[in-house]
Structures are given as C-alpha cells and as structure tokens.
C-alpha cells in the first residue's frame with residue numbers, strides 16, 4: 001500500500017441522478033477544485049467517475065452502491081494525477097511570470113482533457129509576446145527549480161509575499177517555487193520545475209475583454225508538437241514546401257484558386273447561356289436539364305435561366321445527387337409542396353421548398369433519376385394540384 005493505493009472503510013453513501021457518492025474513512029483522491037479536475041482511479045474495483053468536496057467530506061462518484069462499513073481498496077490513477085499536477089504547476093509558472101515580468105494578472109484557470117487555459121487581464125497579447133513568454137518559461141524549467149510544499153499556521157505565513165491574498169485561517173498550505181512563486185494553494189504539484197518538460201501556448205483568444213491563453217505542458221506538449229509536425233509534413237509533401245516557404249505558398253495557392261473560381265464562373269455563365277438558348281428552341285411548358293458531370297453551381301444557373309423565361313425548370317445534378325425545381329412565380333403551382341408530395345409518394349429523397357423554388361437530395365443517382373422522371377411526368381400531365 002502507498003498513497004496511490006490505500007485500504008479504507010466506506011463511511012457513508014448517497015444517491016443522485018449521476019450514481020452513488022461514497023465517503024471514505026481515509027482518502028487520497030483529489031477532489032475537483034481550484035481549476036484542477038478530480039483524480040481518477042478505482043474504489044473497490046469500481047471506476048471513480050468524479051470526486052467532489054462539500055464542507056469537510058470528500059465524495060467519490062461510482063456506479064454501484066457500496067454498503068457502509070465495507071472495507072475497500074482505493075487506487076488512484078497515478079498517470080492522470082501526474083499529468084494534472086504538471087498542467088497545474090505549469091499554471092503557477094505562467095501566472096508568476098505574466099505578473100512579475102508583464103504586470104498581467106491571471107483571472108481564472110482550468111484544465112480540460114486535452115489542454116488547459118488561463119484567462120489573463122490583458123486587452124491584447126500577441127504571438128511575439130507569447131514566444132518571449134515561452135522562452136522565459138523554458139528557462140525556469142531548465143533551472144529545475146525545487147518546488148516546496150509546506151503547511152503553516154496563519155500567523156507564520158508571509159502574507160506580503162503571497163501571489164494572491166488568502167482569507168483562510170488556521171492551517172494554510174503554501175506552495176513555493178524557488179525564487180518565483182509563493183502561493184497559498186490546495187492543488188497537486190510536481191516537485192521541481194524540470195518535471196514540467198515543456199510548456200507551449202497553443203491558442204490565444206479574446207474573451208470578455210480579456211485574453212484567454214490555452215496551453216499544454218509535459219507529455220501533452222510533446223503530443224501537440226508531434227501532431228503539428230505530422231500536419232506540416234503532409235502539407236510539405238503535397239506542396240513541396242519547407243517551414244520557410246509554406247506560408248507564402250499557401251497564400252499563392254489560395255489566390256490562384258480564387259482566380260480559377262472566377263474564371264469557372266464566367267465559363268459556367270457562357271455554358272448556361274448556350275444550353276438555355278438550345279432549350280428555348282423547344283416549345284415545352286416544362287424543361288428538364290440533366291447535369292451528369294457538372295458542378296451544382298452550373299445546374300443551378302441553368303435552372304434559374306430557364307425559369308426566367310417563364311417555363312417550369314427541372315434540373316437534376318448527378319454530382320450532388322440533387323433535384324432542383326423552379327418557376328418565375330407566374331405559375332399556379334406551389335412547387336415546394338408539389339415536390340414534397342411526389343417524394344412522399346415515391347418514398348425516396350428529402351426536400352421541399354417555397355412557392356416558386358424547391359430542391360431535394362437523394363441517396364443514389366438511381367433515386368434521383370426515378371424522382372426526376374416522376375416529377376417531369378406529373379408536371380407534363382398536369383397532375384399538379386397545389
């Protein structure tokens with residue numbers, strides 16, 4: 001037995017909608033608090049889903065009830081605890097440096113499954129500052145400064161050194177990072193700054209007039225760095241770029257794509273004009289356009305142009321497995337209702353629309369073709385009553 005594994009007795013239990021909360025005669029589980037999540041692990045072989053403190057009792061959430069007076073083994077997941085200790089201690093370092101070197105106060109802190117964040121009292125902060133901050137942080141890590149944890153009576157605490165004033169009385173737990181931080185804190189910590197490994201800020205966002213910095217430390221930082229490298233390698237392979245050239249190249253690619261999109265639009269407009277001119281040779285009330293290989297934008301453009309001539313336009317786009325119906329509003333057919341009823345009768349596709357335009361999507365081209373044929377048939381036969 002050690003502090004990760006301990007034998008104890010169940011002293012109380014209570015139920016709520018989340019499960020059974022167990023109190024123990026002795027516990028080493030950390031209850032959620034101060035921005036740090038609860039420990040995970042097992043009690044009597046059952047997974048501990050949450051740990052909360054109320055007044056002086058620590059409650060452990062499990063799935064199945066355990067009778068009072070049962071002797072159980074508590075097992076804390078050491079890896080999760082260690083990770084939480086790293087993320088939390090990293091916050092001490094970030095907060096101390098931000099305050100002492102930049103005069104910026106930390107307002108709140110939280111650890112989630114993938115990353116952690118601090119909200120800082122700054123109207124703005126930029127990536128250059130973040131790089132400087134990361135270098136300052138890294139120096140503290142390289143210094144491998146000891147982190148001392150000790151309990152003092154209220155009167156023994158050097159209150160003027162405290163990072164943040166505390167209104168606690170009696171025994172106060174002090175966490176001190178050599179030459180950097182002197183803090184009243186009940187969280188869990190690593191014993192030297194070297195154990196933080198690396199701290200990386202991953203994002204910066206404005207929130208409520210402040211700035212939120214998201215960061216990762218320890219193994220989480222390594223994971224993020226590795227995943228960034230994987231993403232970047234894929235881009236380099238595709239575009240034959242290097243870290244130095246990639247930003248300019250992506251910008252070039254984007255500009256080129258926007259140019260091409262403009263050209264495509266012009267060409268589509270020409271194609272649409274030509275196709276519609278051909279359709280207008282026919283004297284039909286309903287005109288059907290089938291786009292087997294074209295983009296949805298072109299089918300839409302053609303349908304719109306046909307409708308503008310006063311006909312009822314039916315457009316089937318195979319690429320998007322989409323059916324479009326449109327008229328110019330002068331026809332006495334609520335085309336959305338008509339399409340919906342036809343689809344309901346056939347039992348395929350999903351769609352609907354307004355009085356003069358409607359659309360539907362299908363799971364297969366076969367369904368699209370069936371629906372197109374039925375819609376055209378009903379429109380031509382005039383079996384439309386809407």
Ligand SMILES: [Zn+2]
Pocket residue numbers: 088089092175185186187188189
């Ligand atoms: Zn702490």
